Amino acid sequence: MDARRGSIGVRAADSSLRRAQWLSVLVPFGLLAGALGSQHLGGLNPCEMCYWQRYPHWAALALGGLSFFLPRGARPLTLLAALAVAVSGAIGVFHAGVELKWWQGLTECTATGARTLEEIMASPLVRCDQVQFEFLGVSMAGWNAIISLSAAGAIAWLSLKRR
Numbered sequence: 001m002d003a004r005r006g007s008i009g010v011r012a013a014d015s016s017l018r019r020a021q022w023l024s025v026l027v028p029f030g031l032l033a034g035a036l037g038s039q040h041l042g043g044l045n046p047c048e049m050c051y052w053q054r055y056p057h058w059a060a061l062a063l064g065g066l067s068f069f070l071p072r073g074a075r076p077l078t079l080l081a082a083l084a085v086a087v088s089g090a091i092g093v094f095h096a097g098v099e100l101k102w103w104q105g106l107t108e109c110t111a112t113g114a115r116t117l118e119e120i121m122a123s124p125l126v127r128c129d130q131v132q133f134e135f136l137g138v139s140m141a142g143w144n145a146i147i148s149l150s151a152a153g154a155i156a157w158l159s160l161k162r163r
Contacts, residue, residue, distance in 0.1 A: 017075060020158035024064030024081035027151040028057035031088075031144060038140070044132050049095040049105065053088045053144050060084035075159055082155035089148030095141035 035054055038044045046054075060081040067077035098105030132139075138146070 016158045016161040017078065020078045020082070020155045021064060021067050021074060023151055023155045023158070024060060024067065024078050024085070027147065027155075028060040028064070028081075028085060028088075031147060032057050032061070035140070035144075044140075049091065049098070049141070053091045053095065053141065056084040056088035056091070057148075060088070078159045079156060082152045082159065085148050085155065086152035089145045089152060092141045092143075092145030092148060096139055096145055099139050099141060 032054060035046070035050070039046055063077050063081040063084060067074045067081065070077065094103075095105070097103050134140075134142075
């Protein structure tokens with residue numbers, strides 16, 4: 001009977017890890033899809049800090065995806081993905097604080113996608129301290145912070161969950 005309980009506990013732990021793996025892929029994918037969609041389809045130009053929030057999500061997507069193919073490394077890779085998602089969330093907190101004027105952010109602006117001086121001069125000037133879009137009173141940076149930090153906590157908890 002103890003052996004059977006042990007195997008049920010192992011299956012439950014495996015199930016939790018599998019959920020964590022899926023979250024470590026789906027959350028960054030969804031947030032990146034939203035960011036890229038708002039940029040390319042919605043016409044919102046990202047600032048420098050917007051780009052900074054994307055880089056950890058790309059890393060999380062790669063780490064979470066790799067965790068499916070390396071069973072021995074699934075838990076550490078999933079935890080690293082959770083850390084990457086949390087880093088994006090922390091940058092989102094900083095960015096949202098800059099937007100709310102709680103602290104000073106970057107003093108530079110971003111001319112997105114420009115390669116030549118002519119393109120730079122013709123491209124829109126995007127400030128990190130101005131909200132371009134908000135939903136329910138929360139900016140995109142704020143939503144990234146809320147979703148990313150919540151998801152990172154859930155991914156870590158599920159990854160570390162034992163019977």
